[in-house]
Amino acid sequence: MESLDELLTKAEAAHGHMCAGQILGVRMSLLGLNRLGISDPRGADRKRLVVYVEIDRCATDAIGMVTGCRLGKRTLKFRDWGKMAATFVDLESGRGVRVVALENSRELAQQLYPHIESKSAQQMAAYRALTHDQLFREQDVRVSVDPSELPGFKGERFLCPVCGEGVNFGRWIEADGQRLCLSCAQPETQYWTPE
Numbered sequence: 001m002e003s004l005d006e007l008l009t010k011a012e013a014a015h016g017h018m019c020a021g022q023i024l025g026v027r028m029s030l031l032g033l034n035r036l037g038i039s040d041p042r043g044a045d046r047k048r049l050v051v052y053v054e055i056d057r058c059a060t061d062a063i064g065m066v067t068g069c070r071l072g073k074r075t076l077k078f079r080d081w082g083k084m085a086a087t088f089v090d091l092e093s094g095r096g097v098r099v100v101a102l103e104n105s106r107e108l109a110q111q112l113y114p115h116i117e118s119k120s121a122q123q124m125a126a127y128r129a130l131t132h133d134q135l136f137r138e139q140d141v142r143v144s145v146d147p148s149e150l151p152g153f154k155g156e157r158f159l160c161p162v163c164g165e166g167v168n169f170g171r172w173i174e175a176d177g178q179r180l181c182l183s184c185a186q187p188e189t190q191y192w193t194p195e
C-alpha cells in the first residue's frame, strides 16, 4: 500500500484541495483496507472491494480515490445518512469493516494544537497525528451485497408506460398490475418539477 503522504497528494489532486476531510478519508480507507488484508485495491484486488459511504462530504472523494471504488463502477454505494462513516466489504471473504470517525476528534485537535489558530489547519495536523483508536471506532460487520448490486450484472430493462423512459432492472413499482418507474409511481419523491 502507498504511504499516507503519497495517497494524500493524489487525493488533493483528485478532490481539488487539501482539507481535513481528505486526511480523514484516506486514513479511514487505510484502516478498512488493512483490516480486510487488501493491499492493492486499485490493481490486483480491484474486484474484491465494495465500499458503502454514509456521507456526501470531502472525505467521500478521498475514500473513492484510495479504494478505486466509484459510483459509475457500481463499487461505491451511497447511503445518505449524514454520518462520517464507511463500510469496506471484501467480496471474496464476505467480511466487512465499518469505520466511524469519532465526534470528539475536533476537541482532541484543539487540545493537541492550541497554538494553531486556524481550525482547519488544527484539524489537519491532528488528523495526521492521532492514532486510529483516537480517530475512529471500527466494527466487524457482514454486508450481504445482492448480485444485482454488483458490477457487470445484466438485468431486465423496461420502458415506463407513463413517461416512456427506459429504466434499469428492479427500479420499478408494480401497481394495479402495471409496472411504473419510481418517479411516476411516487411523484412526491421526484426531485424536479417541469418548467
Ligand SMILES: [Zn+2]
Binding pocket: 015, 017, 018, 019, 020, 021, 022, 058
Ligand atoms: Zn475538501
Ligand SMILES: [Zn+2]
Binding pocket: 160, 161, 162, 163, 164, 165, 180, 181, 182, 183, 184, 185
Ligand atoms: Zn415513468
